[in-house]
Amino acid sequence: MSLAQRATILTPSLTLGIDSKAKAMKAEGIDVCSFAAGEPDFDTPDHIKQACISAINAGMTKYTPSAGIPELRQAISQKFKAENNLDYPAGQIIVSNGAKHSCLNAILACVGEGDEVIIPAPYWLSYPEMVRLAGGEPVIVQTTEENGWKMTADEFQDAMSPRTKMVILNSPGNPTGAVYTEAELRAIGEVALGEDILILSDEIYEKLTYDDVKHVSIASLSKELYNLTITINGFSKAYAMTGWRLGYLGAPEPIAKAIDAIQSHSTSGCTSFAQKGALAALTGDQSAVEDMRAEFDIRRQYMADRLSKIPKISVVMPQGAFYVLANISAFGLNSTNFCDRLLSKHHVAIVPGIAFGDDRTVRLSYATSLDIIKKGLDRIEEFCKSL
Template sequence: MKLSTRVSALTPSTTLAITAKAKELRAQGHDVIGLGAGEPDFNTPQHIIDAAVQSMNEGHTKYTPAGGLAELKQSIIEKFKNDQDITYQPNEIIVCTGAKHALYTLFQVLLDEGDEVVIPTPYWVSYPEQVKLAGGNPVYIEGKESNDFKITPEQVEAAVSEKTKAIIINSPSNPTGSLYSAEELQKLGDVCLKHDLLIVSDEIYEKLIYGDAKHVSIAQLSNKLKEQTIIINGVSKSHSMTGWRIGYAAGNAEIVKAMTNLASHSTSNPTSLAQYGAIAAYDGTQEPVETMRQAFEERLNKVYEQLINIPGFSCVKPKGAFYLFPNVKEAAEKTGYSNVDEFVKALLDEEKVALVPGSGFGAPDNVRLSYATSLELIEEALTRVERFVKSKVNA
């Protein structure tokens, strides 16, 4: 049977390929350390679990409105008011089955065949695939390592054509952990306003910020930028609720209405009990969020120094998220591998450490490793990586 052209054109996930290989080795009895996790290693806070259980016991197990419970929308509205001082109305919010589904639905209602979306590299692996599935064309601009992987207004200006419909801004970034300042966002926003580009602002890691850095949403900088921005967010990373699948989009009411109509024909509604859990996440204590953030910051500070001392590794220290994204091109060359993908494959085979090659993020000289796992495991993994590199260089 012939599959559809749109699905056949999808790029296989390098992340899933490495994960599958790591699982295969574990099944054979090998001591594999996987640093590919895109989720916190903390359990969901107990008060959220309790709220979901209570909702089931109270009979809230039926269909909900396609765009999400009114109570949850109100919790999201209050969150925006408290965190960014942005005011939204219920008809400007849609709750989806995860932030990924919010993005997918947005591109489906936004793009026609041949429309272009500007995507900075390195990018989260699903951005270009979702654009392509909606008939659009990704247009890549390089966030240079020398600029903390961030793009400039001049790059955006040069990338815009008459077909450009939108631009994606991910701050803090997956995979780099880079964070845009208010001044940087304002300058990017000015270019977007000039060319009437919709700004898709992915803020899923906004609660995981380190040092004296601050998260700024481009939508909070002016009313014009708010009107031009769709914010994508959710509770997966901030409240360790990845499996609950609750994300949302906030922005233009017409776009949100179209997204809601599409969702009504695809998912019917986000899972009812997960929505009640999300209400508790936003309305309840935020202490677990801060506890988790502090743990990640402690891990980052400890393992960063170990990482940059590995021969051939260099790394911009991230300001957010829970990933390190070192450039390992020199290490790959020194150890005799033709590219970083081959280096990563050999590392998994010989030292049983699973990293994610940067080629899947549009940055083939880098690897992504997550510190959303125990400090002991990360330190052991980096010890193995250093041993691997030194053994090859000294051979």
């Protein structure tokens, strides 16, 4: 038996692997502090759940159009206009099974055999794998702490080749928490325009920015950039809806049509009643989003402050998402050794930066209670002292 080549080149998600290991240790009765998960610890707001329950009770249990129910696509179109200054008519919006699925669909629709895709590192670990799955080649641009873990326009230009097809931007970013400013996006956009490079802009952490930092959608900066950009967003992070598996994208019409065709022959439309919950999320009371953001902010400041006070650890203050990326290279251990020892000896689960293309760093998620964060940081301090 032999597998298709595309299946043999993929590596299983390391973040999900560590989370499972931490859960298995917990099941054995070990008191593990886990900072590995990439999902909010809050519950989905009640009005969203109720909308979904009402939809089931009303018998909304059949197939939906593959691109999503019309009222949800319409609400997303209005959201893009009101919040992002983006004109995506409902026909150019595709609802998928999570922003992850939207990313994969976009890459499958646009990237072909041998095409290069530029990805700034540290990156969200699924991007290079998705590019490989599509037959493309990831071209990694290493960003620096000095530059806040952001790719500059010059670095982008230098990574370009005649085979470059796409660049992936993720702001606010996982694992860095970096948020690109409008000026930085304009400079990167200029380079993309000059070479006619598509931009995949993953904006899933849009609602989670701090210190008055504003999220900017690159496609809103000019008509020309709009024509090159696929804007991806979803419900998982802003509305604590990770398990609902709902995300969406807005794209220029030919790309949206191609993505709809791919989806119609793979997963079809998303779960019918879940889409009614998503509609309630967009059109209902938004106060829970701000409440969660404010709580994340308290934890962010606490975690970044404690980590940066540990000798030999350096941290760039994250401005978005719910992660702190810490540089641990001064300990002389690679990121996997650091994380393995921390988990087995001190029972704290964090993710090695090698998973994100940077072996000098480790990622800690603060999507967990302040009590656990305090306890976990006491243990990390003790561990670092022992090194």
